[in-house]
Amino acid sequence: MEALLGNERLKTGLTAAFASGKLSHCYLLAGPPGSGKHTLAKILTAAMECTQGARRPCGSCLQCRKVLDGVHPDVITVDDPAKKTVTVEMIRKARADVYIKPNEGLRKVYIIPRAMDMNPAAQNALLKVIEEPPEYAAFLLLTEGAERLLPTIRSRCVPLQLSPLTEAQGMEALKQRFPEKEREQLREAWTRSEGFLGQAIQLLREGESLPPETLRFADCFARRDKLGLTELLVPLERWKREPLIALLNQWVELLSQALAVRAGQPGRWEAAQRIGRSRTSAESLKALRSLRRAAELLQGNVSPGAVCGALQVWLDITD
Numbered sequence: 001m002e003a004l005l006g007n008e009r010l011k012t013g014l015t016a017a018f019a020s021g022k023l024s025h026c027y028l029l030a031g032p033p034g035s036g037k038h039t040l041a042k043i044l045t046a047a048m049e050c051t052q053g054a055r056r057p058c059g060s061c062l063q064c065r066k067v068l069d070g071v072h073p074d075v076i077t078v079d080d081p082a083k084k085t086v087t088v089e090m091i092r093k094a095r096a097d098v099y100i101k102p103n104e105g106l107r108k109v110y111i112i113p114r115a116m117d118m119n120p121a122a123q124n125a126l127l128k129v130i131e132e133p134p135e136y137a138a139f140l141l142l143t144e145g146a147e148r149l150l151p152t153i154r155s156r157c158v159p160l161q162l163s164p165l166t167e168a169q170g171m172e173a174l175k176q177r178f179p180e181k182e183r184e185q186l187r188e189a190w191t192r193s194e195g196f197l198g199q200a201i202q203l204l205r206e207g208e209s210l211p212p213e214t215l216r217f218a219d220c221f222a223r224r225d226k227l228g229l230t231e232l233l234v235p236l237e238r239w240k241r242e243p244l245i246a247l248l249n250q251w252v253e254l255l256s257q258a259l260a261v262r263a264g265q266p267g268r269w270e271a272a273q274r275i276g277r278s279r280t281s282a283e284s285l286k287a288l289r290s291l292r293r294a295a296e297l298l299q300g301n302v303s304p305g306a307v308c309g310a311l312q313v314w315l316d317i318t319d
């Protein structure tokens with residue numbers, strides 16, 4: 001249970017349920033990306049499979065270890081990352097499987113990591129089984145927002161809403177994970193994560209792979225920060241042609257990922273997910289075209305100074 005930081009109220013309630021063994025057969029774990037849904041799902045699953053009675057989840061019995069290592073044969077993930085939605089076929093497959101008794105565990109646990117991506121047909125198919133499941137079956141539905149599921153589904157689940165961490169909790173966790181990083185860097189990632197540790201961690205990891213200019217651009221564009229964007233573009237006027245073209249192409253890639261996010265696909269970079277959440281497809285597309293045009297002009301021998309100046313006008317992000 002210590003693996004899940006913060007969320008004290010939630011944990012107190014669950015600890016009582018674990019000790020008494022009174023676990024529901026259907027939970028709805030809700031929270032934004034990086035809020036701890038997957039960690040909580042592991043804890044719940046371990047508690048369901050643990051053989052150590054009131055000490056569950058003990059974390060050390062064979063059943064707990066298999067759950068925590070992700071190799072328990074009775075823990076089934078219902079998803080196909082290649083598909084845009086969680087389809088009715090996936091749910092039907094799980095529904096057929098649920099009547100086969102557990103291999104070795106006390107329960108059979110079905111985890112639906114993108115429950116919000118179930119279309120109504122899939123949700124109705126799921127409803128049939130959570131209305132009257134075999135007594136050993138359990139379902140964990142993970143979603144970014146509970147409102148994205150049908151009321152009939154929600155009413156049959158125990159809701160577990162994840163909350164943001166306090167700054168003290170978040171900064172402490174980040175310091176442990178990234179001892180080599182400056183406090184300021186950690187604080188910046190923390191502020192941008194809106195209190196969800198997983199997002200801050202992803203930002204810091206990305207900071208190691210994406211250049212600071214790209215992260216700044218994503219930030220300014222997502223927040224419609226025109227002044228920030230100008231401050232970013234002015235020094236770029238002195239850049240050499242080739243690295244500037246490479247940078248602008250990376251921004252194009254960022255915005256095309258943001259467009260994919262708007263279309264319901266996962267964005268590879270967290271920065272793209274943020275843009276996808278805060279800017280419309282039309283806005284991102286307009287900026288993407290401007291950046292492409294700027295890169296073309298650079299190829300065609302227009303000077304970096306002129307191109308960056310033009311970009312300040314084209315990327316008028318306040319409207």
Ligand SMILES: [Zn+2]
Pocket residue numbers: 049050051052056057058059060061062063064065
């Ligand atoms: Zn155990």
